[in-house]
Amino acid sequence: MTRVGLGVLIAVTLGLDPNNWKYGPAFNAPAGSKIWNPVKLKMMAGQKVTGGTVFSATDPTTYCAMANAGYDFIWTEQQHDGRDWELTSRLWRTCPHAKAVPGVRVAYADEREIQHAMDAGALVVVVPTIDTVEEAIAARDWVYFPPLGKRSQGGGQAFDPAVFGGVPGGYRQTINDNIVLVLMIETLEGAKNAAEIAKVPGVTALFAASGDLGNFSGYAQGSPDYERLINIVHDAAIGAGKRLCGPLAWRDRPDFTCFQAGTETAAIARGVAAELGPLANTQGKPEVGPFAGK
Numbered sequence: 001m002t003r004v005g006l007g008v009l010i011a012v013t014l015g016l017d018p019n020n021w022k023y024g025p026a027f028n029a030p031a032g033s034k035i036w037n038p039v040k041l042k043m044m045a046g047q048k049v050t051g052g053t054v055f056s057a058t059d060p061t062t063y064c065a066m067a068n069a070g071y072d073f074i075w076t077e078q079q080h081d082g083r084d085w086e087l088t089s090r091l092w093r094t095c096p097h098a099k100a101v102p103g104v105r106v107a108y109a110d111e112r113e114i115q116h117a118m119d120a121g122a123l124v125v126v127v128p129t130i131d132t133v134e135e136a137i138a139a140r141d142w143v144y145f146p147p148l149g150k151r152s153q154g155g156g157q158a159f160d161p162a163v164f165g166g167v168p169g170g171y172r173q174t175i176n177d178n179i180v181l182v183l184m185i186e187t188l189e190g191a192k193n194a195a196e197i198a199k200v201p202g203v204t205a206l207f208a209a210s211g212d213l214g215n216f217s218g219y220a221q222g223s224p225d226y227e228r229l230i231n232i233v234h235d236a237a238i239g240a241g242k243r244l245c246g247p248l249a250w251r252d253r254p255d256f257t258c259f260q261a262g263t264e265t266a267a268i269a270r271g272v273a274a275e276l277g278p279l280a281n282t283q284g285k286p287e288v289g290p291f292a293g294k
Helices: 003-014 038-044 060-067 085-094 111-120 133-143 171-178 188-192 194-198 210-217 224-239 264-279
Strands: 049-054 073-077 101-105 124-127 180-185 205-208 243-247 258-263
Touching (some): 049 264, 085 111, 111 124, 180 194, 188 224, 194 224, 210 224
Parallel strands (some): 049 073, 243 258
């Protein structure tokens, strides 16, 4: 590089102000682009959505059975299960266009966790234990591409035409408009900051964590102090114009419109009971042997 060229480069670099940068049009969604994520579409319309939980399954056949069972999305559990991203990616890739879109609860608001989820093809990302606005912004940053976030363009199977690479308008251009980001309020700190957390641009919904709000508060569901915490999360979400999520048992609570349903093992038990009806649990009762007294 010549001395003049180097001088120009230094001058430009020293004068660069990222905060006032005008983002270019290279990745704009085409005019008239429509939402292609059915979960985002229903949530924008204020309709109720349900996520079936895949907790411990490692077989793609089981995952795909859950994904075609009637849920809106699959809540693939990465927080409390030891499943790695290679396996989760394989589960999603087996039936990426099933009735239920691929979703995940990551372990925390971390670049590695969330970018693995996004590059594998997640369309719903649930982030647990959000206590502060800073954590909410971190979760948002790794979910969204610029200019809203900081997700880097590292490729992954999400870009594959067999997954979402062939969506109308292009994956890179339209994913920011189609992703669903759910932040879980589980602690007293999270409840205290819930109103500001809900206002973070890019947040789709707050999840009132039924179990952990009891765990962290020491009060049981139904008690006045517990319900006060739920009301705080409720008011934060509704006040910010965001969706409000909770367990499926709360599907009739006012203003709750997205829900986590049971696990694959619970779904199997319910399905068998429904299929067999009065024939369920009518096994023979031997007096001796390993099956005696069952």
